[in-house]
Amino acid sequence: MYLRHLQLASFRNWERVDLALRPGATVFVGRNGAGKTNLVEAVGYLATMDSHRVAGDAPLVRQGASQAVVRAALRRADRELLVEVEINPGRANRVRVNRAALPRPRELLGLVKSVLFAPEDLVLVRGDPAERRRFLDDLLSSRTPRLAGVRSDYDRVLRQRNALLKTARLARGSSLATLEVWDGHLADLGGQLLAARLQLVADLAPHVARAYAQVAGPDAAGAALGYASTVPLAGDGTPIRPGTALPTHRQLSAALSEQVARRRAEEVDRGMTLVGPHRDDLVVSLGSLPAKGFASHGESWSLALALKLGCFALLRADGEEPILVLDDVFATLDAGRRAALAAVAGSAEQALVTAAVLDDVPAELRGTVVEVAGGRVVPLAAGAAEDATGDAAVGGALLDGGAR
Template identity: 80%
Template structure:
């Protein structure tokens, strides 16, 4: 899959931009603050319905505008898709695919696939567990879009249950019975989410190990992934052996229910849910030790890169060809890591690269360059897709 044309209206600092793209690597170059990252952020938004830089939609809308629009023509094998997302902070976003409105924006998830590597990814190794949970769940939804509903429903039930726990000390009779009902919903959805995460960690781990060896060198310690859960049956963080048998959703639901029953008194005392996938963690190991707290700065960078390259390899193994987005990362990498990343970028169907200095990007990736300055994105090399450029006005008319 690749993006043939990207159009933004009132997105971030862009009043309006129309950019024809083509397969292979494209470097978007410009000084900091000109908006080059905003272009690739828009591509990532189509894939995840979220930003890798902010948690909400409001910062994505240009100051003074009521809404932003991200519109793209995509080529997937022999068919073309026209995707439009209308971002409305404080109101429901609207999504259309080939002019047809989708009932719920999350129905877009899984249709557009991208893998983005950015300097912020260092938090995947050094940051809080919430960052790694988000990483897992975003990849989960990309592979299996129906899990977006499971995750959303789990978050809703968790919020309701926590609200009830805050008043549970004074609760009597039917209030306690109500907590039992929410327990049933939480354990059912939580068991499904736990099973999916464990399967994902098992599938992703060998790809991350290979990517880390490629980036850090064959003599480096082996990278591995494990899952640390508040439910002992779901894992204690030990790296998952390749081919290991995993518990099924029903078994995990039962284990989660038993653990919640054990912790009921503690939860009532603290007024919050202490057991479930919302408190779990992805454990990244180097050799025999966890990377967090032990990995050097260079090792942490290599691990962050290996996680993203592992995602890219996993989606490819699933039969998808995601857009690879490399946001301002070549300047932070040494020669060996640049070489390893460039090899992957050359093999992707489409790679979008941002850089403040063109010379930071390996020469073999500079065939197509887009200069960003003064609110304009100007192609300096081949800019038309293989079937010819798409005029921005035509793209907008098609979406109506």
């Protein structure tokens, strides 16, 4: 899989971008603030329908504009797809594939597969559980798009149930009669999400362990993944090893329902749902200790990198070659980690790399170099993309299918 063409309109600092791309590695080089990260952020948005840098869509729209458009020609095996996302802060986003509108934007998930590694990914090791839950759920949606609907439905039920619990607390329990209906929905959807997360952790763990050994060296302590849940059956953070028997969706739903009943009084007292996948955590371990709080800065960087390389390997193992995006990371890595990452990037069907200084990028990835400066994207090496401020013919063809 690779992007053959990328267009942006009023996205971040870009009024307009019209950029042809090729398989292999492309390096976007430019000073900080020039907009190179915004280019790869747009690619990531096509894959996840959100940004790795901000929580909402409003910052993605250029100042003074009412909407932004991200449009790409995507090559998948022997097929080419035209994908377009119209970002409308405060209103529903619109998505088209081959100029046909999709009923729901989330139906785009799974069509564009990419793995992005950026300095912000250090939060996967050192940050709050919410960051790791988001990491798991984004990967789930990429591998199995229908689970995005399960997650969305679970979040909706959670909001409704929390609202009812707050009402019950204020009304001294008079609203509890309808709570059982929401308990059933929470248990069913939560059990599905728990089962999917556990299977994902089991599938991802060996890839992360191999990637960490590659990045940190064979003498480093081993990396492992576990799952810590408010539902004891779903895990206590102990590493999930190959061959571990995992509970089923129905078993997890029953266990979640039991925990909800057991903590009913506490939930009413606090006015919130205290049990479920929304309160769980992915536990990243190094040797016999959890990485958070024990791993050094260098070990944390290696683990964050291993998590993303593990995702890349897992998606490959599923039979799809994802786009690898490396956003300003080579300058932060030592020689060993840089070489390990360059080896993976060099094997990708398409790798998009950003850097402030070209010398930070390993020489084997500099086949196509594009300068980002002064609101322009200009090729510096043979075989690079067209000047992105021009009106290339292929760019005009893509614009014909633009937002109305």
